[in-house]
Amino acid sequence: MGFSKRQHLQWNIDALRIAFKLEKENGKASVSERLLMMQYSGFGGLKFVLNPAQNPIDINHWRKNEHELFPLTQELHQLLKESATDEKQYRRYVDSMRSSVLTAFYTPPLVIDAIAITLKENAVSIQKLLEPSAGIGSFIQSFADKDVP
Template identity: 50%
Template sequence: MSFNKKAHLRDNIEAIRIAFDLDREGRTPTPSERETLESYCGFGGIKAVLNPADKPEDVQHWTKTDSELFPLVTELHGVLRSGSE
């Protein structure tokens, strides 16, 4: 099975979103949420998560290969910002 960076990012973003929701709501996860949380596996294989993604023009500084991940990395950064407020 090959490593699909987009799917990996989507899954991790959803797990992070759920973790923030659970913390904010002070509740335990549903079985479905638990399954999503258990699938979280970090970002070690996706260096692009460290790239700036605050504004649309930031993508100009990304490699061509990583630029396809820009929308998901932007979403990730937004989820992290809003969840840590």
């Protein structure tokens, strides 16, 4: 299965919605909320989220093959605006997203599993592991599942 921009954007929106809710309520994530938040993948590969999307006419500035992503992008920006305390904080959220577009990369579980298995098969001992996947545990989980020494 290839990288689905629509699916990853929806997962990111769902994860952010939960994170904002938990922050507002000073709550703790349930198991199902944690599972949904683990789907967060950053915005690498989703640079269209930086396109103008405030007004319906803004879609005219978008690539035709990304028009279907316009409503979700509007939903994302609306969520960020509603969750921000002011315009300055909203801008920080967008700047953070912009940075993520440039620095975040999605690694499919199949690739992560292949790395973990290869290291195990070659008896490479892992003493410490830096979790590069936005801290959601994709690499750590795969390495734990593969029982890497």
